[in-house]
Amino acid sequence: MPRDLSGYLREEVKTTPFCPGCGHGILMGAILRAIDALGLSMDEMLFVSGIGCAAWIPSPNFKADTLHTLHGRALAFATGAKLFNPKLKTLVVSGDGDLSSIGGNHLIHAARRDLDVAVICANNQIYGMTGGQVASTTPLGSLSATTPRGNPYRPFDLCRLVQAAGASYVARYAVVQPLLLQQAIQRALVTPGFGFVEALSPCPTQYGRRNRVGDVAELMKQLQGALVSREGAETLPETDRASRIVYGEFVP
8 A cells, every 4th residue: 555645745735736637746746755765854854946837846735844946046045055054855846947947057067066966857848837938848849838830949858968967866757657756766865966857747738738739648648658768769760769758767
């Protein structure tokens, strides 16, 4: 039987702010299960987030100390908190727009310094909360509020970016792989240095609707179908690789 995780949540918060079909609820469960599996004390943890849908995962839901910071500045605040109190188990949970677009420079340098924090980037490939604008992770050709004719730019490969900057642990899994995602979060939490997990989480309201995939089940199936392991990607023809998403551990 799954463990009861209600002790990690604030009693006064009765609902989450996520849209129906949003993958962030699955991610929230994976984070709490990872913390529970490791036996970590919430009293010794700090959760930091910026602005966006994913930033609402720890704040106000988790019964712990949280910093809900300026847009793009989650890692800057986390750096200050970790330097002031190195004993804190610091976990940053925020979205792709917050961490890799507005806060992209902080992400690169935190990885370069190998700052001893864990970072979960909930990547829904679009600015979900602020209007559906194109993000640095939006796939080529995808529709958004600011690219009505299709995104003309290549997206960041966040795992490769953070790996190149020098992070100690880097992994990518989707919310349709909840056990693997949980295990990666656990690894990020216990690995000394900068641990980074990219969690692919579909957004039916902004990305799905704008790209004419309004059915949540279909959106999840498309995500599942696009996934390919690192080993499997090596055998794919070059013409097929652009449409696939490679998952796994990039820096174990």
